[in-house]
Amino acid sequence: MVVGLIIAVIVLLMIFAGLHWASMPPSRVETVNVRTLHLEGEFVEGNLGTAVDPDGKVTVRLVAQQYSFEPQCIVVPQGMPVTFRGTSADAVHGFIVGTTNANTMLIPGFVATFTTTFNQTGEHLMPCHEYCGIGHEAMWAKVQVLPREDFLARARNTERMTCVPR
Ligand code: CUA
Numbered sequence: 001m002v003v004g005l006i007i008a009v010i011v012l013l014m015i016f017a018g019l020h021w022a023s024m025p026p027s028r029v030e031t032v033n034v035r036t037l038h039l040e041g042e043f044v045e046g047n048l049g050t051a052v053d054p055d056g057k058v059t060v061r062l063v064a065q066q067y068s069f070e071p072q073c074i075v076v077p078q079g080m081p082v083t084f085r086g087t088s089a090d091a092v093h094g095f096i097v098g099t100t101n102a103n104t105m106l107i108p109g110f111v112a113t114f115t116t117t118f119n120q121t122g123e124h125l126m127p128c129h130e131y132c133g134i135g136h137e138a139m140w141a142k143v144q145v146l147p148r149e150d151f152l153a154r155a156r157n158t159e160r161m162t163c164v165p166r
Helices: 002-020 148-157
Strands: 049-052 058-065 068-070 073-077 081-088 093-096 103-106 112-117 122-127 140-146
Touching: 049 073, 049 148, 058 073, 058 093, 068 140, 073 148, 081 103, 103 112, 140 148
Parallel strands: 058 081, 073 140
Antiparallel strands: 049 058, 058 068, 081 112, 093 103, 093 122, 122 140
């Protein structure tokens, strides 16, 4: 009876959360051809990294593969919304940016996307957090959060940005 009660409470909580926050499975699932990922389209090597669109939107494009991220170091501005768009070239990967809430899975054939804002400058580790093979624990990148002005000054000179060498 106790177990039945616990299950009932959990199911009720799920129903409450689903209705209250209008949460639902993803409705717009974006796909990408994993076979031609490196040859054409959005995720070719020259298009990876951070770009500032003419309308001022910041987009980071990245690809995960066994056992690295491309780019290895991602640069983002402080205090501006940043949209990540990523996918995987082989196995299921994922990443989390330091202790922030930037966190997603990267699944071959699908584009993972989310938007977040980094409030503090600094450098974060960005490890792969889905077990993807024997090299999993060595798979990580870095994220540099630059002061907004520094970031925008760099963006004027480069179409695709990666980190500032230190
Ligand atoms: Cu990639 Cu674990």
